[in-house]
Amino acid sequence: MSAARSCPSVAEQILSWCAQTPDAPAVVQDSHCWTYRELERVAVSLAARLEQAGVQPGQVVAVTARRSFSLVAAWMAVLLRRCVLLPLDSSLTPAMRESMIAQSGAQFDLIIGGVDVAVRSDASVARLSEVLQAPATDLTVPPPPGPDEPAYVLFTSGSAGTPKAILGRHRSLAALLPWLRSTLKITPADRIPHLAEVGRDMALLEVLLPLSSGASLCLPPPGRLAPADALPWLARAEATVLHAVPTVARAWLRAAPDGIRLPKLRSVQFSGEPLMDTLISRWRHQIDYRGEVVNHYGPTETTLIRCWHPVTSLTPGAQPLGRALPGSEVWVEQSVGVRAPVGTVGEIVIRTIHGTSGYLGADAETASQFTFEPEGEVTYRTGDLGAVDENGLIHFHGRLDDQVTVHGVRFHLHGVKAALEAQPEVEQAAVTTAPGLNGRPPRLTAHVVLTPDRSQVPRKLRAALLDHLPSAAVPGRFVVVEALPNSTTNAAGNTDDQGEAGTLGTSLDPRGTQPAGHRCKDILG
Missing domain, CATH: 2.30.38.10 (Luciferase; Domain 3)
Structure with a gap:
């Protein structure tokens, strides 16, 4: 394993493009645009106001925002101040938001962009309805961060219990961006969308990769982007490089209008779940995609991406x-x-x-x-x-x-899921367990997304599964769903199949018959 080489910090990488191409588009949303000069002005001004309020390098700053210009400026300001960024989604429940702030030890809580979130009455909160008009102020730029200095806090999904706070490092994040830039051949001509939920690890890369490469960061319209609108918006935005979770990409394809094309898209990276050959084939066929496909892997605990696989030829099943x-x-x-x-x-x-x-x-x-x-x-x-x-x-x-034992037979739920998705009529599957009654073994339920030409579980599905699984591993109940929830993906990139069996769709039997006390200063007036 080669030794780490020093590289400019994330903030320095972005500022270099602010100097090189100040009039180039940095952040765009429909007809609205910030140039790199405008981004620098707002971010530096906000960083200066953090400094004036006494926020010190190394302190955790929570930023609660929707995907927006303000979010981008605030994240950059926190990094410029050499603070530790805690990105929080505005849709978090009050209890979850407070828990994350307390666990992270955040000393400052910045709520921006008109986000309306509930806060405890004993906490003073920094609010800024809009950073666009922030006055220009001189900033004392701190020295570059040390090798192991913290840069951000991200939380696991909590699929195995309480979400855990992970402390990321400046050096690790700063080193990943140039590697991605070189590997994906990112240039200032690229347009990269930010679609991941705020607070997810891939949101960091979606925002920071284009800005550290002189490219354009593309924001979707405000509000929720429905699956039927996703591919048309990507086409209008002329996205060139895209990241997607397989479950989400399937939902886009199922809801997409006929004939949709993404003529500018040249590279798509999938992560967060096993990438199946059927999804790649459908992605290429349905939108006539001829560009690069990459499968990558890496828990949040190891700085986002640690394995990389360009899919040049399809492997049957998971790539x-x-x-x-x-x-x-x-x-x-x-x-x-x-x-x-x-x-x-x-x-x-x-x-x-x-x-x-x-x-x-x-x-x-x-x-x-x-x-x-x-x-x-x-x-x-x-x-x-x-x-x-x-x-x-x-x-x-x-x-x-995900190992379970039924009738003395030990197996992994992932193996059952893989056997289901290997069937030609099944597009996607998840497997859940429920405690058996009166001391009986756990009960298995399969939740399946069928191919468009199917509406009921095939009568021969159980027999087909017995060709690959022991009888104890074959689910006793099948539920047909239109799509699996996006929340099935956890922070390590695996499917969290702990949902309630009866809540996801229409039930069918195997024969196919329907049955902190934190303290925050008011820094922004």
Whole structure:
């Protein structure tokens, strides 16, 4: 594994483009546009106001906002001040928002863009309805951040319990952006959309990659972007490089108007869930896409992306996760410290010089999953199951914690999901469990999205599954749904199948018959 090389901070990378191309479009939303000069003016002014209010480098600043010009300026201002960014989605419940602020230790709470969120009565909150008119003020630019200095706090999805706060590092994030810029051949001519939920790890890359590359960041219209509107908007925005979660991309395709095309799109990266060959084929066929397709993988705990796989030829079923990025190593262990032979399933382990600092306020969990080495390398036990093939590619095989036992047979829910999605009539599937009654084994329910030509579960589905699974692993109940919820994706990039079985759609049987006390200064007046 190669040693880390120093590179400019994220803020420095953005400011370099503000100097090189001040009149180029930086942020666009429909007919509205900020140039790099305008972005710098607003961000520097806001950073100066943070400084004047006593916000010090290294302090956590919570930013609650919708996708907007104001959000972009606020994130840049926090990084310019060398503070720690805590991005919070405006749709969070008050209890969840307060919990995240308390866990992160945020000293300042910045609410911008006219967002109306509930706050505790004993907390003073910094509000700014609009940063566009912020007065120009001189900023004392702090020295560059140190190698392990924190840059951001992101939370896991909480699919396995309470969401955990992950402390990301300036150096790791700053090193990832130039690698992506080079690998994806990003230029100032590119237009990159920001569609991920605020607070998700991919939102950081969607916002920071274009701005650190001199490209244009494209914001969708205010409000929720319905699946039927997503592809038409991407076409109007002339998006060239796109990230999507497979579940979301499927929803876009199912709702898209006939004949939709994305003529400017040249690269699409998928992550967050297993990427199936059927989705790639449908993506290419339905929108006549002929550009690059990439599958990438990386838990939030390891700075967003650690494996990369350009899909040049389709692998039946799920596509490989790929190979490790420079400065990282990825392998599979069949037991702690014992690497698995080729083709043997075990736990995926990641070692990287571009790691995070672990979980905030969870020392025991950090110690059990992270190893911090003297030279700066961080090793993380992912809890994901995988195998290495004869070509050195990592393949995903589910989660250690999705193992269940039914009638004495132990199996992983991911294997059941994979068997379902291998059936020609099934486009997508999720498998949930419910406790058995009176001490009986857990009950399995399959939630399936069928191909457009199907409305009922095929009568031969159970028999087909028995060709691949033990009878104990075949679900006893099938539910047809139009689409799986977007919330099924957790922070590690896996499907969280813990939803309530009866709430997702129409039930069918296997025969196809319908049955902190934080304190924040008022810094913005």
